[in-house]
Amino acid sequence: MTTTYLARRQPGFALTRREKVTRWIAVILGFCLVAALVSAGILLYIRYPSALGKLDVVTTPPGAEIWLDGRRVGTSPCTIERVGFGLHTLRAAHAGFLLAEREILVESGEQPEAVSFVLQPIKADPPPARTSGSAPTERIAEFMQRAAEAFQRGDWVTPANDNALYYADAVLLIQPDNEPARAMRTRVQNALVRQAELAAGRGDLATAQSTYHLLLNRFPSDERSQAGITRIADLIDANRGQATRFLALAEAAFAAGRYLDPPHNNAYFYLSQVLAHERGHPQAQALRAEVRRRVQAQAEAWVEEGALEQAVGEYRRLARLFPEDRTLLYRAGQLERQRMADRSLAVSAVSVPAVRQTPGTRSETTGTLRFSATGLVFAAPRGAESLSLATEDIAGWRLLRNELAVTTTTGAVYRFTGRDLKHGVTLWQTLRRAPRPASPPSEQESSHTPTTNPNEFTRRQQPTPTPDGQTHRFPQ
Template identity: 35%
Template sequence: MLGENSPIQHRVADHDVKESTMAADHWAQDTPMTSNASESAGAAKRTPISNRSISSAEPAGSAIGRSSVSAGKRWWLLAAVSALLLTGLTVAGVYLVTKKPSTVDQLVILTVPSGAEIRLDSKDYGHSPVKLERLAIGTYTLTISKEGFEPIVERITVAESGPVEFKLKLVLPSEAAGLSPEEQVRQFQQRSEEAFARGNYGFPYEGSALYYADLISRNLDPTSSFSSEMRERVRNVAHQSAQAASSRGDLAQAQEIYNFLVDYYPDDEEARASAAKLETQLSELGAAKVRDLLRKADEALQAGHLTDPARASAYYYSKQALAIDRQNDKARQIRNQVKEKLATAGEQAYARGDIEAGVKQLEQVTQLFPEDKQARSRVRELQAKRVAQPVKAADPSASRIRGLAKYRDQKFEEAIPDLEDAVSNGTGTPEVVFALARSYQRTNKLDLADSYFRKVPQTAADTYHSAIAALGDIAYQRGDSATAVERWKEARQLGGSTLYIVATLDHKIEEIEKRQREKAAEPSPLKLQVKHLHGVLGGSCTGMLTIDSTGVRYDGEHVFAAGLAGARLSLNKKDEIDIRFEGNSQKFRLARADAERCRETLARYQQRYSPANN
């Protein structure tokens, strides 16, 4: 039984009081209070209203109990709803935590070599390497294709992020058809060595030393020591060639070689670092350099200098411009014009019946423009026709005679095909081999020249001595002065030759060694930021003081200069020097140590370039 102090009871009483009060107020608004009789009547009317809360026939305690039960029901309902919500949230949380993802964050598809076309189901994703993000988990049909390589069509299941790599197998050349695996290995080894000797190391790839080595390791014998050694030889030569190209300013050639290394030697971190460094160097050249290269390329094109001279042709200049700005339309146009003119000349030669000349011309197109698939296809077509033609009987000595005659007339480019033919048909005497090597040297094909000079036998004394000296010339052309001197000294020790007499060799050696001595004795220029003290009121300005082989110069608010003979320098206070510029003495302030460096540097230059020493 509820007592007087029960909270439910208090709430019910409060409710009744509030309801009675509201009823009274409402009644009061409708009934004016004019007299005591009216108040009595009003009181009589208010009595039924106050009885609405608790009926005269129902005990007050029963109403309070019913209110208490109602409140209890509301509490249990609230607790039940809360429990259901908590259970739902818990289940949802567990689901979210344990739910498997529907996509992978990232899938990277790699191929060796790179540049293969990637296709998933019916969608193309460009050339490898390809990075796919937020790819739906599931099974796909992966298609990988690259010219010259066997295509890959494979069902793959994508379930987690990460890289996947595919090593592509080369399509066997037709020449290997019908041969046993052992015969194929021997043939590819021979082809690889021959390509290396020609200087065709790996770029363009098809038919190169690397190509034949990869045919062995990827298709026939993955553990082949020959392939591993040849790949390393090619890599070393490629690095040397890239460094040589960079040192002589042929940045486009260096870029091409480094890109080749990155594609075909994916683990070569040195190549990646060198390529990145070169790209930074190219990016700093700017638009002005590109404009100058395009002007030169256009002039060379108009003059008909398509590919020769090698470093002053339309091809060379446009290639350099594209190395800096790959999207330059003008450079692309000039490059395409060169390609079209070369291809046209090849087709015209073929139309005249000169299949050999036509093939060679188009082969040059494939070498200069390796991305041109149509040119490569055309070369293979013409080569097949050439093989199908009946072999014409010819005097084996005719090629040798023609080649040597053209060589003596200094028609080196024309002499090369006949001399090559003479070497291949067995009439390649030491004289022919030397003439072929020298023809390659004079047409700036240094790798081929180097290869053939090394084939001159020691038994051909005079020719052999000339070959040794010529190897020194090639080393010098490549910027390797130390090797050049070494080769020239070797030839001198052998007594020289008709082409390289001892006096000539002495002169070459002395010129190099003299420059080396001069370089070792050459002082280093000095540049310092100094304060120029001038005027009676203690005025001063800051500028650059330079001491080098031309003399002494100050560039600031004032400019002073003097040659080495007319410059004089003396130390005053601990932080001041006097410099006499052709009789005009000026005072400068700088640290004592820097003042000493100025005096020593000037003294070394004056001594080095003194008339008595020249």
């Protein structure tokens, strides 16, 4: 008889094996998830070393209150941690000193951005004999006048240190209860709100967004700015796919030379829309920088032509559109001072100290070089070394640092050196371009004016290259 033993499988064994398989699957999936997170973290660390930046702020003198985007962050010297990338507004306020303001562009990098302020003291007027401790009325009047001028030309909150809000705050620092200064702050606030609302109404989301951010930075208690920022952010999210279209329009406008004009149909306008939809877009940022360079080159061309008023206006506009570039406002001020100096000049000529280098020899003669509309005159203590060059006999000139080389129509080259030659050449250009009233020459002038045939006049107008190959000739 054969006995058959049937082995019955225990149900508990099958259940344990299923649990083990499930457990191993969970372990593997968890390992994959951790590996993915670590890989993503490494990638983000490589591409973006830090999502926030730092600012090291120092002031002269120290002890000033530091404000970042309308929020007090400490007393100088101080380090501001966890500052987001992008454009921010820093202010330094110190008792007895003028308010200082600066636009700071925080970019990626491990090293903190160093910012320094040199505060200017308030020049208080001497108190009257009867009342002591009176406010510096002359200084307040000057600041209010500048605030009104800045508001009139549209410089409400930019450029830094030269806008209506800046001057109004400077007055309030001197006299906290000054009503005209408070009224100016309200005017600026209302103007910004209106600008943001108009921009949002016509679909210019970039201008609306930047204006609302300015409002929030300068007027933190303004509830309209926070509501506007939220509304514009929702509109940008709803139109996220428009960045590519705006970039194509920007490139077309740039190729056509429409850098800043006409309004709402230029490269800068379209690039602002791109950056509003996709902050940090590399192609848009590069093209935006090129727009600035092209417009700045045009402004410098106006400087060369003597159109200083146009150049100042263009530089001021650039300073408003590109507040991160501090050199633009500095250049505008430099040209404005030059323009005012030219306006206040009551004479039609200027003489500057110069040294004449005699052609063919190494000898030098010290004297003065006079620039006027009629030409150049070099006067030496001894009359034998003097030189007179009429404008029509000058074919070209070259100014390199402190040396001026003048080439005549006959090919002769005269060289002068001196520290003030640039000022003389600038005036010389202005006088040559200034229109002169047509008047019949006097008998004495007619008797001394040589006759010139048309062929000889044409020959004189041909420029002769200077030694470096560059020539400058004034229009006749």
